Structure formats: structure tokens, C-alpha cells
Amino acid sequence: MCGRMCPSGCISSSGDGSPAFDSGRCIGCGHCAAACPAGAFSTGAAGGPACDPAAFLELCRARRSLRLFTDDPVDDDELARLLQVVGFSPTGVNACGLRVIAVRGGEVEDLLAGPLRKLMKALWVSGPLKAAAALARMRAGTEDFLRGGDPVYRRAPLVLLFMAPRRNPTWRADGIIAASLVMLNAQAMGLACFWNGIAEFAFRLVGRRRLPGARGFRLTAVLCIGHPAVATRPLPPRDWSLTDGSGKPLAAHRGG
């Protein structure tokens, strides 16, 4: 079983039938330990699903993005608990190697929002941003930002930048999966959270140089997190479809 699970073929039968392990080929994925019926590599007791599926569905159902935060910081203990899930996130090369950059409190303005505002002011005065904002119907939001408001980061006390090593062939998915786990964990912990695509775009313009910790990594996702200032209500599920390969619907999914 261990040998069949092993993606790099480290485990084989030696002449007398006992297993042989070629550690030179091992990529450290742990699939052998996860499935070995004899527990030869075991890192803990094998178990069933760790979470009640109905409870997990409820967590997903109740999740909403939220952009209204109290002024309370996300403290070190909360940050550690929130990010624990990153260590269990799958990556294409198995080695994980992800980096999460936590920008907190006043640093959000100093490192991210302030420099973006400065750049946008220059573009606004010279013209192109005014036209682009009008076209995208974002003139009011852009003007608010230029006046010192924060429609981008929403004064979130914690901004998490999910970085994946440039060398990871599956870097984009690696980071997005980890961010998705953190989003769900935030929901489970009662924290407010929203994805920030604008901040992702802005990072390419102004963030990279200010965060030396980003060197050698690519940004895959940005989450803004804090304590909720209001409670959210679940909304009805969104529409999606399930088909076979020809496009024929297999079942109607109106999410209910």
C-alpha cells in the first residue's frame, strides 16, 4: 500500500519480500505515512473525517465577505491560530514553501494604501486615471481614496499577502488554496474577511519594492481581516452548474 501511494517510487520489495526504502528519491510528501495500514511511517492515529460534513457545509453557507471592521487589532495569538491551516495546504510540488506576509495596523497605510494614493494622485492630475475611473464607474470611490478614505483596504487591521515561490510551477493555485483555507478558518474563528483583487493589482504597482520579504515570491491572493463591526446574514446559494463532458446537465443546481 505504501509503495503504491508513493508518487516518487521510493518503496519497493527487496529480494526477501521485505520493503526497501530509497530515501534519495523521497520528496517528503508523507503519503506513505498517511496510508500505511501497518503504521510503519505513522505520524498519528488514522481517523475518519475530521469534521462533520454538515458542520462544514454550514460554515460555507454562513460565510460572507465583510468590509466593516472594529478598531480592535488581530492579536498575535489570533494570527497564529488563523494561519495554522497554511501548514496543511496542498501544493503542486508538495514542499509548500508558501510565505504569508502580514501587514498590520498603521503599516497598512504606510506600506500599502499611502503609496498607492500617492501614485494615483499623480495619475489623476496627469489625466489617465480620471478617464479610467469614469469608464469603470469608479469615480466616486477613486476620489474618496484620493481624499484619504480607504475604499481599497477598508481600514482592515490585518492584510495578508499570500506569496508562492517563483519556482513553484503551480504557484498561483498553491497560494489561492492556502488563502481559501485561511478564509474559512477566519469564518470559523468569528473574524471578518474579504478577498482583495484591487490590492493584488496595486501590489504590482507600489507594494513589491516596499516589502523585501516578497523577493523570490509571487503574490497570489490578498485577504483583508479584522473583527466584524456587524453580523452578516447568510444569503441564498449562488447559481452554478454540473454537466457531463458534452455539456448535458447532470443535475439542476440552484444551490438549494
Ligand SMILES: Cc1cc2nc3c(=O)[nH]c(=O)nc-3n(C[C@H](O)[C@H](O)[C@H](O)COP(=O)(O)O)c2cc1C
Ligand atoms: C478574487 C477575488 C477578488 C476580490 N476583490 C475584491 C476587492 O478588491 N474589493 C472588495 O471589496 N471585494 C473583493 N472581493 C469580494 C467579492 O466582491 C465578494 O466575495 C463577492 O461579492 C461575493 O460575496 P461573498 O464573499 O459575501 O459571498 C473579491 C473576491 C474574490 C474572490
